Amino acid sequence: MEREDVLAKVTEIARDVFDDEELELTDETVAADVDGWDSLTHLSLMNEIEIEFDIKFEMKEVQALGNVGELVNVILSRIS
Amino acid sequence: MSFTSLEFIFIFLPVCLAGYYLFPKRFRNYFLLAASLIFYAAGEPKRMYILLLGIVVNYVVGLLLSVKYKASFIRPLILVLSIAYNFGILFYYKYLMARYGVSNVTLPLGLSFFTFRTVSYCLDVYWDMMPVNKNPAEVALYISFFPQISMGPISRYTDLIKEMRERSFDAGDFFEGIKRIIMGLFKKLVIADMLVPAIDLCFGMEPSERSVSFAWLGLIAFLVQLYFDFMGYTDIAIGLGRLFGFHLPENFDHPYAASSVTDFWNTWHMTLGAWVRSYIYIPIFRACQGKKFKKLTCYLLASLGVWLFMGAWHGVGTKMIFYSLYYYFLIAGERIVADRRKARRKKLGLGKASKTLPSTIGAHVYLIVAVFFGQLLFKCESMGQYGGYLKSLFGLAGNALTQAETSFYLTQNLLPLAVGIICSFPVVPYILDKLKAGGKERMINILAPVIYGVMLVVSLAFAFTGTYRSFVYFQF
Structure with a gap:
């Protein structure tokens, strides 16, 4: 899967989690940029991504990823 | 020390x-x-x-x-x-x-x-x-x-x-540190400590001796004291950190101006909130997700873990169990109501709910009432005292409507109470933003040192002459 495909899939999941059909994510997007990205929705997002890509995040990845780009990098490293 | x-x-x-x-x-x-x-x-x-x-x-x-x-x-x-x-x-x-x-x-x-x-x-x-x-x-x-x-x-x-x-030395940071220390001393010594005699007297009374007006005055004074005592300490701690080049995290963001109990706890003692979120809430939530529980179930279990811990940390005993459960049920209730509203709007094909003036006012009133009764429980030493105080608040203890102490302490504490209540809401940042937007930055730069100077002198005068009072959270 290419990087763009992963980002598109993550965006699709995020639109559902944050209940915002117009949400656009980029590598630079951080939680503060998205309305409703709090600890609860963050954990839901991570869980939905785990189910979609059949991966398991480590605790440091759940807690310390800086932006969407870093999240995509972790997903790519797991599925490749 | x-x-x-x-x-x-x-x-x-x-x-x-x-x-x-x-x-x-x-x-x-x-x-x-x-x-x-x-x-x-x-x-x-x-x-x-x-x-x-x-x-x-x-x-x-x-x-x-x-x-x-x-x-x-x-x-x-x-x-x-x-x-x-x-x-x-x-x-x-x-x-x-x-x-x-x-x-x-x-x-x-x-x-x-x-x-x-x-x-x-x-x-x-x-x-x-x-x-x-x-x-x-x-x-x-x-x-x-x-x-x-x-x-x-x-x-x-x-x-x-x-x-x-x-880390490196930064003169701006150093002076910011001094300002935070002065602000902290003022909040603790001139606002929080000034209110202590009235609070001690009020909470030491029998329910029937405490008039309705004095009970409300004592409770409001306690809410101001608790906030300014802890915020004052935090300001000094953050200021000290700056003097040595450290940027310690903020602990408060106008919690009494929140519009839900969830928001209140996201803006009160924020570093404890971040700690329990990282080390209790997230691990429990993730464990629940691993067991394929529903999102709401995970939220309720993880929040219960957080609140049982919070209760045990604040103290052991029946009162603290009630304190934990009181806030837990309010926060859980807010989540359930929010989820249901969201699901209903989605079903009806409606977008996100917009805030109206009545709903905003209603939310703030609900928060203040919830905090009044929650923090009263925090202050009272037992469930018995809590029950007695509640009776005093509503005139159910055979108590009078008012008494001489109310007007005496209201007059004595008018300044710390007024400043405390006004500054519990983001009034000062709002005024500063307006002044800056109006091109009055120069005036702020001239006035600020004078204001901080006066605050320092007054605080030191209180430190020299006042009775030493420990910080409330020292006992935790």
């Missing part, structure tokens, strides 16, 4: 600052560690071994956690034992306090707060969020850093270690 004591302001701090900046950069952390241990020894000489033992144990635990073992159970076992050790000591003292009374047993200085930091260190190393620290002086300074040791704010290991290794 309290931050508001004269020996701290006029002896410890100036000597510490002079020594710090006289030492070459590479020795400054060692100097701060020595200063922190002297600060602690001055306040807790007999039980200092608990802190020293905590440093040694957690340093060794960190080293043990960094080893790759063949048997997979060893690392989790080391972690569990270290958490049991750290919280074991804390809850042993909490148990003694509950059994023998807070007047007979005191908590060793800062025990709660350095326990949060030791557990943060162990878990961050366990989760590989940071490599283990092999430098014992850095671990010791993280655990014992004197601006934070007594009452926080609680820094996460991963955050403080970065500045411990790389």
Whole structure:
């Protein structure tokens, strides 16, 4: 899967989690940029991504990823 | 040694600052560690071994956690034992306090707060969020850093270690630090402490002696005192950090201006909130997700874990169980209502709900009422006293509507009460923004030093003449 495909899939999941059909994510997007990205929705997002890509995040990845780009990098490293 | 004591302001701090900046950069952390241990020894000489033992144990635990073992159970076992050790000591003292009374047993200085930091260190190393620290002086300074040791704010290991290794002198930061210290002294000495005589008298009365008006005055004064006492301490701690080049995290963001109990706890004692979120809420939530529980079930279980911990941390006994459950049910209720509303709007094909003026006012009124009754429970020593106070508030204790003490203390405390209530809401930042937008920055720059100067003089006058009052959260 290419990087763009992963980002598109993550965006699709995020639109559902944050209940915002117009949400656009980029590598630079951080939680503060998205309305409703709090600890609860963050954990839901991570869980939905785990189910979609059949991966398991480590605790440091759940807690310390800086932006969407870093999240995509972790997903790519797991599925490749 | 309290931050508001004269020996701290006029002896410890100036000597510490002079020594710090006289030492070459590479020795400054060692100097701060020595200063922190002297600060602690001055306040807790007999039980200092608990802190020293905590440093040694957690340093060794960190080293043990960094080893790759063949048997997979060893690392989790080391972690569990270290958490049991750290919280074991804390809850042993909490148990003694509950059994023998807070007047007979005191908590060793800062025990709660350095326990949060030791557990943060162990878990961050366990989760590989940071490599283990092999430098014992850095671990010791993280655990014992004197601006934070007594009452926080609680820094996460991963955050403080970065500045411990790389920070530089910045004049702007230094002056910002002085301003925060002055603000903290003013909030504690001139606002919070001024209200104590009225609060002590009010809460010491029998329900039938306390008139309705005095009961409300006492409760409002307590809410202001609790906030300004803790915020004042935090301002001083953050200011002290700045003097030495550290940027400690903020602890408050106008919690009384929140529009839900969930928001209130996201803006009150924020570093404790972040700590429980990282080390209790997220692990429980993730474990529930692993068991394929529904999102709401995970939320309710993780929040219950957080609130049982919060209750146990604040104290042992029936009252604190009620306190935890009170806030837990309000927060859980808010989540259930929000989820249902969201689902209904989605079903009807409606977008996000927009806020109307009545709904905004209603939300703020609900929060204030919820906090009135919740924090009253926090203040009362028993459920019996709580029940009695509630009766006084609504005139159900055979009490009068008003009494002489109400007008006396209202007149005496008008200034701290008024300033306290106004500054509990983001009025000052709003005015400053308006002035800046109106091109009045020059006026602010001229007036600010005068205002801070007056605040400092008044605060010092109170420090010289007032009765020493400990910070409320010292007992936790």
